[in-house]
Each structure stands twice: as structure tokens, then as C-alpha cells.
Amino acid sequence: MIIANSSRLRKKTRMIDLKEKYKMEKTQKVILSMGIALCLTVGILLFLHMTRHAPYEDGLRLEVKGSYNTGWQYVIYHHKKVLIYQKSIPVVAGSGAFVTKEDAQNIGNLVLAKIRKNELPVIQKTDLERFNVQIPEKDSVFLRAKAQL
Missing domain, CATH: 1.20.5 (Single alpha-helices involved in coiled-coils or other helix-helix interfaces)
Structure with missing residues (x-):
């Protein structure tokens, strides 16, 4: 014990x-x-x-603005400063704004990619065709409504 x-x-x-x-x-x-x-x-x-x-490590960003009534445009910013403000469809004279938000987004992304590759941010007619960008006709209701604003 x-x-x-x-x-x-x-x-x-x-x-x-x-x-x-x-x-x-x-x-x-x-x-x-x-x-x-x-x-x-x-x-x-x-x-x-x-x-x-x-x-956004390079300071570049894309913003799509607009509405279905007035059309769409894109803005590319570099560190909160406007680098490109694209109100109309490039290459097509007198076309006005983009018809759809997706068109503005696609072309804006293409321009942004070219800037990031240190290329000139130039859009060709083939680029518009590749993304099937809708181009409003000269006498379209869309352009007449925009002209009245």
C-alpha cells in the first residue's frame, strides 16, 4: 500500500x-x-x-455607360483619369453610339487589350465584323431618337 x-x-x-x-x-x-x-x-x-x-495592377479599367434609349459608349480609365471616351462606333462615320451594351463591352475590351500590349488602340472594320457589332442604319429610329435629345 x-x-x-x-x-x-x-x-x-x-x-x-x-x-x-x-x-x-x-x-x-x-x-x-x-x-x-x-x-x-x-x-x-x-x-x-x-x-x-x-x-488593376496597371491602373487600366473599362467602364461601359449609357442606356437602351441613348445607346452605349465605353470609357477607359488610367488611375481614375479618362484615357479614352468612345461615344460612337469607331470606323463607321456618323454611326452614333453602340446599339448594345455587349458591343461596347467587346470593343472596349479589345482596345484595352491593345493598350496593354503596347499597340495602337486602333479598331478595324474586321474587328467590328468579328464581334458582330450592330451598326444602326442612317434612317433608323434609334438615330432619330438620339438626334432629338
């Missing part, structure tokens, strides 16, 4: 020694948890910043 009690006593003293060895004071625990929270916060903010600004 004495042997059993002494082994239990040794186990208890070992447990107490381990607790004492790894015992942290309350202020140390608070400082450690604040440090971990700060590191996590900084990491999350860096991640959000990088993912939000990744598509």
Missing part, C-alpha cells in the same frame, strides 16, 4: 512540475493573444487588399 501511494504522489508532483513549468501569467496570455490577433488581422487585410487590386 505504501508503494501505491508513493507512485501516485510522484505522478501528482510531476503534473504540478509541468503546470509550473508551462504556467503563464495572465498578462503574458493577454499579450500573446493580442499578438496573434494582430497578426491575423494584418494577414487578412493584406489578402483583401491584394485580391481587390490585383485586376
